[in-house]
Amino acid sequence: MPGRHQGARVVLLAVLLAGCSSSPQSQPAPSVTFGSGATTPGMPGMSGMPPMPGTSASAPASATGSPAAVAGDAVSIDNMAFVPATLTVHAGSTVTWTNHDEEPHTVAASDGSFHSPGMGLQGTYSHTFPTAGKFDYVCSIHPFMHGTVVVTQ
Amino acid sequence: MTDAPHTMNRRQLIRHSAWFGAAVGLAVVGGEVISHVAGTADAARVQGRPTLRFAQVSDSHIGFTGKANSNVASSFSEAIDRINNLGYTPDFVIHTGDLTHLATPDQFDQVKQLMTGLRTPHVFTVPGEHDSVDDAGQKYRSVFGAGTRGDGWYSFDIAGVHVIALVNTLNLKKLGHLGADQLDFVAKDVAALPSDTPIIVFSHIPLFAMYPDWGWGTDDAAQALSYLRRFSSVTCLNGHVHQVFSKTEGNVTFYSGTTTAYPLPHPGDGPAPKPVTLPAAQLHDALGIREVSYTKGQNALALKERTLQ
Numbered sequence: 001m002p003g004r005h006q007g008a009r010v011v012l013l014a015v016l017l018a019g020c021s022s023s024p025q026s027q028p029a030p031s032v033t034f035g036s037g038a039t040t041p042g043m044p045g046m047s048g049m050p051p052m053p054g055t056s057a058s059a060p061a062s063a064t065g066s067p068a069a070v071a072g073d074a075v076s077i078d079n080m081a082f083v084p085a086t087l088t089v090h091a092g093s094t095v096t097w098t099n100h101d102e103e104p105h106t107v108a109a110s111d112g113s114f115h116s117p118g119m120g121l122q123g124t125y126s127h128t129f130p131t132a133g134k135f136d137y138v139c140s141i142h143p144f145m146h147g148t149v150v151v152t153q
Numbered sequence: 154m155t156d157a158p159h160t161m162n163r164r165q166l167i168r169h170s171a172w173f174g175a176a177v178g179l180a181v182v183g184g185e186v187i188s189h190v191a192g193t194a195d196a197a198r199v200q201g202r203p204t205l206r207f208a209q210v211s212d213s214h215i216g217f218t219g220k221a222n223s224n225v226a227s228s229f230s231e232a233i234d235r236i237n238n239l240g241y242t243p244d245f246v247i248h249t250g251d252l253t254h255l256a257t258p259d260q261f262d263q264v265k266q267l268m269t270g271l272r273t274p275h276v277f278t279v280p281g282e283h284d285s286v287d288d289a290g291q292k293y294r295s296v297f298g299a300g301t302r303g304d305g306w307y308s309f310d311i312a313g314v315h316v317i318a319l320v321n322t323l324n325l326k327k328l329g330h331l332g333a334d335q336l337d338f339v340a341k342d343v344a345a346l347p348s349d350t351p352i353i354v355f356s357h358i359p360l361f362a363m364y365p366d367w368g369w370g371t372d373d374a375a376q377a378l379s380y381l382r383r384f385s386s387v388t389c390l391n392g393h394v395h396q397v398f399s400k401t402e403g404n405v406t407f408y409s410g411t412t413t414a415y416p417l418p419h420p421g422d423g424p425a426p427k428p429v430t431l432p433a434a435q436l437h438d439a440l441g442i443r444e445v446s447y448t449k450g451q452n453a454l455a456l457k458e459r460t461l462q
Contacts, residue, residue, distance in 0.1 A: 027202045029244050030312035034277055034300065040238030041300040041307040041318070043265070045273035060371065102219030102428050106286060118255040118286035125372060128436050141282050142426075143325040144368045 056106060074098065075147065077105050077119075077139075082147035091151050096126040106142040107147075115140070203293040203446035203455070208243040208273070210442050211357075211392030212412035214283065215264040216254035221415035221428035222436065225254075229267055230342045231461045232413040232442050237272045239444060244311060246273045249392035249410060250281030250322065250357030252297075256288070261296045281357040281393060282322040289323055303334050308342050314447055315346055319356040321371045329358030329371035329393075336373065340380045351386040351447060353454070359391045361400050361407040364420035369394055378405060386452040390445070394426075397441075397458050407454060411441045430443055437461040 034040060076083045077099040089095060099105050099119040107116040107125055113135065116125035129135065129151040138147040213229040223230060236246060248268065254259035261284075268276050284293040294305050301307040301318075308317045317339065321329035331339075343352070354360065360378065362370040381387045385403040395417035398409040415428040416439040431439060437460060444457040 029242065029274065030205060032245070033310040034307070040275075041247075041298075041309070042275050042277035043268065043297070045271040045276050046269065080427060100215075102221065105282070106288065115287065120255065138326075140325060141286060142368060143327050144366065 073135075075149075077145075078099055080139075080142055080145055082139075082145060085146065086148045086150060088150040088152060091132050091153055092128070092130060093151070094126050094128040095149055096124055098122065100123045104141060105139040105145070106141055107137050110136040110138065177347055202241075204300055204449040205244055206241065206444065206446040207245045207247060208239065208442055208444055209247050209249060209390055209410050210413060211249040212251040212281065212395055212409045212414055213248070213264060213267075214254040214267050214412070214414035215267070215430075216257065216260040219405070219415070219428055219430075221430045225414045226263065226267065226352050228437070228440055228461060229264070229413045230270075231437075232440070233267060233270050235442050235459060237270070243273045243444075244440065245275035245277055245388070246271050247318075247355055248276070248278045248354055249390060250279050251262065251283040251392060251412075251414075252278060252281070252293075254283055256284050256286040256292055258292060261292055263376060265296055277318060277355070279318050279355050280320055282325065283320060283392070290320070296318055302338060304332075306335055306338060312447070313449065314351045314353055315343065316353045316355070317342060319354060319360075319377070321356045321358045321360070321374075325368070326372070328365060328368055329356070329360075330434055331371060331373050331377055336376050336380075339377045343380055343384070346384075348383045349385055351452075351454075352384050352388070352448075353383070354387070354388065354389040356391050358393045359407060359409055360389045361402060363394060363398060363400070363407075363409060367420065367426045369420065369426075381458050386454075388454050390443075394420075396439075397443075403453065406453065410443050411439065413442070416440075417422075 073087055073089045073093055073095050075087055075097045076094060077097060078101065080101060080103065087095065097107050097116070097119070099121060102121055104120050104123070106118055107114065107127070109115065114127045118141070119125055129149060132151045132153045133148040135149045135151065137147050137149070210232050214225050215229065217225045222369060236243065252264040278297045280290055280293045284290065290304055294301070298305050303320070304323055305320045308315065310316070319331060319335060321331050324330050324332060356371070358371055359369055360371050360374040364370070382404065385404065389405060389407045390410060391407070392410050392412070394409045395412040395415065396409065396419065397411050400407045416431065417426045418429055441458055441460040444459065446455045
């Protein structure tokens with residue numbers, strides 16, 4: 001059976017490769033030539049230049065949106081889906097999304113009218129819809145997640 | 154020093170692949186997963202240092218706090234130790250994105266500090282979608298974007314190999330996306346290269362359709378790959394999917410790498426690509442790093458997957 005034959009070949013190769021890697025040679029390391037600009041992309045590793053100075057860390061951005069609104073309509077994020085996928089509210093309503101996944105999510109309007117920060121587990125985000133319309137949105141981290149808010153007068 | 158390595162030509166390779174029914178073989182040997190394109194066993198005959206050797210690490214998700222991995226900083230440090238103890242100094246290390254989990258300044262600072270411990274002359278990165286949660290990648294580029302073009306893409310040459318690092322995690326509609334500016338960059342970047350120049354492409358999201366329902370593909374990758382069609386050796390390495398996978402399409406071989414943080418389901422296994430919580434003893438088997446080497450005269454790169462176990 002060809003499959004079994006191939007398996008034997010692969011194992012043999014693996015052993016030979018493992019042998020190769022354990023006997024490093026003393027040839028010089030190749031050097032890098034950049035085509036994309038005068039500055040070198042990336043950062044040096046430990047055997048390169050001294051460590052780069054740390055970035056000036058500003059105040060950590062909150063992974064959580066604004067606290068849940070007192071009143072308003074809710075969208076739950078469960079198993080990488082918006083529930084309900086389509087929510088209908090009256091103009092002036094505040095919609096609150098709550099993330100129940102370990103994965104972070106965002107709520108990003110397709111027309112750019114709202115974009116939440118990243119919501120971690122139990123993170124929430126609220127947005128008020130003053131005018132009627134149909135607002136499609138995605139999670140910008142997982143854009144296969146789609147939702148719609150329909151706002152009526 | 155290298156006795157003229159025998160290279161299988163394209164027709165032989167295709168015939169050979171057809172004979173075995175699959176172009177890529179995988180085998181587990183002593184905790185390592187070795188993959189290679191069929192017909193490259195000759196690589197093992199070549200003695201000495203490969204022309205180029207580097208390590209890939211991916212999806213460290215610094216800042217993740219879920220139960221699938223209670224200490225992603227620790228497992229990323231173990232991955233760095235693994236790279237530092239390969240028995241040689243890799244010519245560079247590439248991190249193929251999702252350095253952070255939520256793209257906060259603290260998380261970028263932490264992952265950068267950790268990576269300064271890598272013993273290698275160069276550390277390169279490409280961003281993942283977790284590195285641009287709310288700012289289209291501005292914080293990522295402020296930390297890792299020096300010397301890059303556009304939204305963070307770049308290319309370089311090393312040991313006769315042309316390396317292209319792409320950004321396909323911005324302006325997402327469903328799949329990964331490169332955009333017109335970046336496609337133009339790729340076209341011009343390779344225009345003057347001889348067709349026998351080996352090409353290596355890094356991206357976070359796969360450039361092949363691994364599982365589009367979960368966003369595991371790139372909507373305009375075909376255009377980018379069309380510029381690379383004339384090259385005899387094209388290898389695309391990506392992260393994002395948190396598991397080892399490979400596929401060959403024509404002259405291009407794609408390799409998805411694993412993560413140092415937490416596994417994701419196999420394509421279509423369950424409703425969504427949510428973090429998988431394994432029994433503690435099994436987690437480190439699912440995490441790992443990858444060694445990649447290229448030897449002049451060989452079309453296919455040699456890859457070794459190493460777990461953190």
